[in-house]
Amino acid sequence: xxxxxxxxxxxxxxDGKLNRLFFMLAPFVVTALLLLMPVPEGLQPYAWYYxxxxxxxxxxxxxxxxxxxxxxxxGVVAIALTSQWVxxxxxxxxxxxxxxxxxxxxxxxxxxxxSTVWLIFGAFMFAAGYDKTRLGRRLALILVKYLGRRSLTLxxxxxxxxxxxxxxxxxxxxxxxxxxxxxxANLPPLYGSKPNDPSARKIGSYLMWVAITATCIxxxxxxxxxxxxxxxxxxxxSTVGISISWGNWFVAFLPLGILFLLTMPLxxxxxxxxxxxxxxxxxxxxxxxxxxxxRLSRNEILLLVFxxxxxIMWIFAASVIEPAMAALLIIGLMLxxxxxxxxxxxxxxxxxxxxFWFATLVALAGGLSSTGFIAWLGKEGGxxxxxxxxxxxxxxxxxxxxLLHYLFASATAHTTALLPAMLTIAxxxxxxxxxxxxxxxxxxxxxxxxxxxxxxxxxxxxYGSGYLPTADYWRLGTIFGAIxxxxxxxxxxxxxxxxx
Numbered sequence: 210x211x212x213x214x215x216x217x218x219x220x221x222x223x224d225g226k227l228n229r230l231f232f233m234l235a236p237f238v239v240t241a242l243l244l245l246m247p248v249p250e251g252l253q254p255y256a257w258y259y260x261x262x263x264x265x266x267x268x269x270x271x272x273x274x275x276x277x278x279x280x281x282x283x284g285v286v287a288i289a290l291t292s293q294w295v296x297x298x299x300x301x302x303x304x305x306x307x308x309x310x311x312x313x314x315x316x317x318x319x320x321x322x323x324s325t326v327w328l329i330f331g332a333f334m335f336a337a338g339y340d341k342t343r344l345g346r347r348l349a350l351i352l353v354k355y356l357g358r359r360s361l362t363l364x365x366x367x368x369x370x371x372x373x374x375x376x377x378x379x380x381x382x383x384x385x386x387x388x389x390x391x392x393x394a395n396l397p398p399l400y401g402s403k404p405n406d407p408s409a410r411k412i413g414s415y416l417m418w419v420a421i422t423a424t425c426i427x428x429x430x431x432x433x434x435x436x437x438x439x440x441x442x443x444x445x446x447s448t449v450g451i452s453i454s455w456g457n458w459f460v461a462f463l464p465l466g467i468l469f470l471l472t473m474p475l476x477x478x479x480x481x482x483x484x485x486x487x488x489x490x491x492x493x494x495x496x497x498x499x500x501x502x503x504r505l506s507r508n509e510i511l512l513l514v515f516x517x518x519x520x521i522m523w524i525f526a527a528s529v530i531e532p533a534m535a536a537l538l539i540i541g542l543m544l545x546x547x548x549x550x551x552x553x554x555x556x557x558x559x560x561x562x563x564x565f566w567f568a569t570l571v572a573l574a575g576g577l578s579s580t581g582f583i584a585w586l587g588k589e590g591g592x593x594x595x596x597x598x599x600x601x602x603x604x605x606x607x608x609x610x611x612l613l614h615y616l617f618a619s620a621t622a623h624t625t626a627l628l629p630a631m632l633t634i635a636x637x638x639x640x641x642x643x644x645x646x647x648x649x650x651x652x653x654x655x656x657x658x659x660x661x662x663x664x665x666x667x668x669x670x671x672y673g674s675g676y677l678p679t680a681d682y683w684r685l686g687t688i689f690g691a692i693x694x695x696x697x698x699x700x701x702x703x704x705x706x707x708x709x
Contacts, residue, residue, distance in 0.1 A: 229274060231272075232272040232273070232274035233274040233275075235268050235269070235272050235274075236265040236266065236268045236269035236272070236274075236280070237265065239264055239265050239268045240261050240262055240264065240265030240268075243257075243260070243261035243264055243265075244258060244261045249585075249589075251585055251588065251589070252581075252582070252585045253298060253580070253581060255294055255295050255296065255297070255298060255580060256580040256581050256582045256585065257582075258291075258294060258295040259288065259295045259296060259576055259577070259580045259582065260577070260580075260582050262284060262287055262288055262295060263284070263573055263576070263577060263616070265284070266280055266281065266283070266284035266573060267615065267616070269283070269284075270662075270663070271679075271683060273679050276562065276566070277566045277662075277663075278562050278563075278565040278566035278569065281565075281566050281568075281569030281570050281573065282565070282569055284569065284573050285317050285320075285569045285572055285573060286317070288316075288317075288573070288576065289313040289314065289316065289317040290313075292309065292312070292313040292316070293309055295580075296313065296316060296576060296579075296580065297309070297312065298580075298581075316572065316576070316579075317572065318568075318572075319571075319572045319575065320567070320568035320569055320570065320571035320572035320573075320575070321568045323568065323571045323619075324531055324532070324533040324534075325382060325533070325567075325571070325619055325621070325666050326564060326567050326568045326571060327533040327536065327537065327564075328380065328382045328383060328386070328387070328532055328533040328536055328666065329382055329386060329563060329564065329567055329666060329667075329669060329670060330536075330560055330563070330564045331387060331533065331536025331537060331539070331540060332382060332383075332386035332387040332390060332391070332536070332667075332670055333557060333559060333560030333563065333564075333670070334536075334540045334543070334549065334554060334557070334560065335387050335388075335391050335516065335519075335536075335539070336390060336391035336394055337549060337553050337554070337557055337560075338391075338512050338515075338543055338548055338549055339391040339392065339394070339395065339512070340391075340394075340395070341508075341548070341549060341553060342506065342508040342509045342511075342512050342548060343502065343506075343509065344505075344508075344509040344512050344513060345391055345392055345394065345395040346395050346502070347499070347502055347505075347509065348392050348395070349392060349393070349395035349396045349399060350399070350495045350498050350499050350502070351495075351499065352366060352392070352396065353396065353399055353491055353492060353495040354492050354495040354496050354499065355492070357399075357488070357491045357492045357495060358487060358488065358489055358491070358492055359486065359487055360412050360415060360416075360478070360483040360485055360486050360487075361474065361475065361478050361486070363396065363412075363416060364415065364416065364419040364474035364475075364477065364478060365474050367389065367393055367416060367419050367420050367423055367474075368419060368422075368423040368426075368470060368473065368474050369470075370389060371384065371385060371389055371420070371423040371424050371427050372423070372427055372430075372470060374388060374389075374520075375424075375427035375428070375430065375431050375433075375434040376431045376433055376434060377433065377524040377525075378433075378434065378520070378523050378524050380435075380436055380523055380527070380532045380666065381424045381425075381427075381428045381434065381435050381655070381658075381665060381666055381667055382532075382665075382666030382667050382670075383519070383520075383523040383532050383536070384424060384427075384434070384523070385420060385421070385423070385424035385666075385667040385670075386666060386667040386670040387519065387523075387536065388516070388520060389420055389423075389424070390420065390667065390670055390671065390674075393416055393417070393420055394674065396412070396413075396416055397409070397411070397412055397413030397416065397676065399491065399495070400412045400413075400485050400488065400491065402414075402485070402676075403675075404674060404675025404676050405675040406675075409675065409676045409678075410483070410484055411483060411484045411485045412483040412484070412485045413674075413676035414481060414483070414676045414677060414681065415477060415478065415481055415482070415483035416483075416676075417671045417674050417676040417677050418477050418481055418671075418677060418685060419473070419474050419477050420667075420671060421659065421667060421668060421671040422473050422477060422659060422689060423473070424665075424667055425655050425656050425657075425658045425659045425665060425693075426466065426469045426470060426473065426655065426656060427466075427655070428654070428655025428656070428658065428665070429462055429465075429466070429652050429653065429654065429655030429656045430459070430462050430463075430465075430466035430655070431455075431458070431459060432453070432455045432458040432459070433455065434655065435620065435654060435655050435665075436620075436621065437619075437620040437621045437623070437624040437654050438458075438651065438654060438655070440621060440624050440625065441624050441628055441650075441651040441654060442651070444624065444625075444628050444629055444632070445628075445632065445647045445651065448628075448629050448632040448633065448636075449632050449636055449643055449647065451643060451644055451647050453647065453648070453651065457648070457709070458648075458651070458652065460708060461648040461652055461701075461704075461705050461708065461709070462652045462701070464700060464701070464704050465652075465696055465697065465700055465701050465704075468696065468700070469656075469693075469696075473689075476689075476692075477685075480685070480688060481681070481685060508546075508547065508548050511543075511546050511548050512543070512548050515539045515542055515543060515548070516539075518539065519535055519536060519539045522535040522538075523535060540554075559673050559675075562673065563669045563670065563673045566663075566669060567618065567663065567669050570618030570663050571618050571619060571622065573618065574616065574617045574618040574619065574622045574623075575622055577616060577617075577626065578622070578625065578626040583626040583627060583630065584630065586613075586627075586630070587627070587629075587630025587631070587633065587634060588630075590606070590609065590630070590631075590634050591633070591634040591637060594606070594634055594637075594638060597638070598640070599638055599639065599640040599641040599642065602635065602638045602641065603635070603641070603642075603645075603646055603649065603702070604698060604702075606631050606634060606635060606646075606650075607649050607650065607653065607694075607697065607698065608694065608698075609631075610627060610628075610631050610650060610653065611653055611657050611690075611694050611697075613627060614657045614658070614660060614661070614664055615660065615661060617664070618663045618664075619665070619666070620654050620655075620657075620658060620664075620665055620666075623654070623657075624654060628650060628651075631650060632646075632647065632650070642706065642709070644709045645702070645705045645706055645709050648705050648709060649697065649701065649702060649705060652697075652701070653693075653694075653697055656690075656693040656694075656697070657690065657693070657694075659686055659689050659690050659693065660686045660687065660689075660690035661683070661686055662677075662679070662682045662683070662686070664686070
């Protein structure tokens with residue numbers, strides 16, 4: 210007796226295997242092609258080889274044949290094992306005290322000592338506390354009770370919640386990842402929207418995208434809303450001698466900030482629409498659930514106190530205690546008081562996955578600077594800019610600065626590596642309005658974080674939430690990133706020329 214075979218199922222399975230094979234091979238093929246290309250003039254061979262592997266990692270992160278952490282680990286291990294050819298210069302290895310094996314390992318694990326990586330990990334632990342104590346559920350129910358009739362109003366609530374915190378929180382990871390995310394992560398399940406599930410599109414995907422968009426916008430709007438903004442201020446002063454005040458920064462981005470705040474939740478509603486748009490029963494259900502929850506429990510009160518303490522330290526004590534250390538302090542207090550148990554931390558797969566993934570990317574991005582690739586890129590850019598008008602050069606440099614963020618896993622690394630080079634190039638161009646140019650460059654640091662799942666501190670948190678699939682994140686990041694860039698050029702640039 211013959212068994213009928215569904216040829217469509219076989220074809221789909223075959224296509225799936227071919228796609229997976231393509232995705233698996235693509236990073237290696239791209240890396241191999243770049244390695245076979247002639248080394249650009251003026252660039253050390255080892256720096257070009259490093260860049261080839263780095264691009265392969267980026268391709269792997271885009272296609273994601275394996276989890277992002279695996280791709281990042283593969284890139285780090287590949288570079289560490291071949292470090293004498295791709296990471297260290299002949300001068301480095303000729304130093305008497307240089308030990309190749311030790312230095313290679315030191316570089317490979319350097320990302321795990323990054324403060325932003327630990328702050329991201331802390332944000333996941335805060336979210337675990339909100340979940341375990343049910344404080345997150347309580348806050349979500351309150352939000353749903355008053356704003357839950359329409360998905361769009363929930364989007365605006367998230368946007369303005371971030372706006373209220375932004376001027377006083379010099380870390381968008383602490384602000385969005387540590388404060389906003391743990392609350393809104395409790396909202397989708399109330400609508401039957403689950404992570405890593407087709408139901409994610411009911412409302413969870415929309416809310417998560419609005420949240421990451423909001424923090425990118427507010428990070429550009431206020432000087433004190435993003436740590437690299439403060440770094441950029443110092444670099445501008447030391448490189449071209451221009452001082453930028455808090456007020457000037459705010460005025461420079463004001464029209465764009467207002468426009469984005471008013472339109473982005475609505476734009477996301479159109480481009481990435483939630484399936485649930487109106488639900489009159491949910492607010493009534495939320496009211497009933499709040500009654501069932503009863504009064505605040507001991508652990509809820511403790512968590513609320515701890516979160517407020519963390520927020521105060523992030524806002525007012527960043528010069529005394531590193532934000533990541535503040536997060537670790539609060540985690541310790543949660544463990545000692547029983548708000549969390551050690552098992553809650555060791556079993557949090559999402560937190561450890563994101564921690565490992567982001568740490569490897571930070572190390573990989575840092576290598577672009579240490580090998581001299583970024584310095585070479587700045588030098589070549591200066592030569593290309595010769596003979597170009599100031600206005601055209603401004604546009605070209607801003608676009609290049611913005612798009613090169615694809616190569617960086619943090620705004621801090623991007624700012625450190627590229628901003629001095631861009632400022633140096635611009636200062637050599639006759640007729641360049643350096644104050645306007647500086648304003649354009651530094652206010653782009655926040656909004657450019659939207660373009661990739663690793664572009665700014667909170668990105669991996671929202672990307673790892675299970676509500677934003679890889680393809681959706683890259684697609685939306687490209688669309689919104691393009692909108693932000695065009696707005697900077699069409700609205701922000703003329704406004705800054707008029708004001709400064």
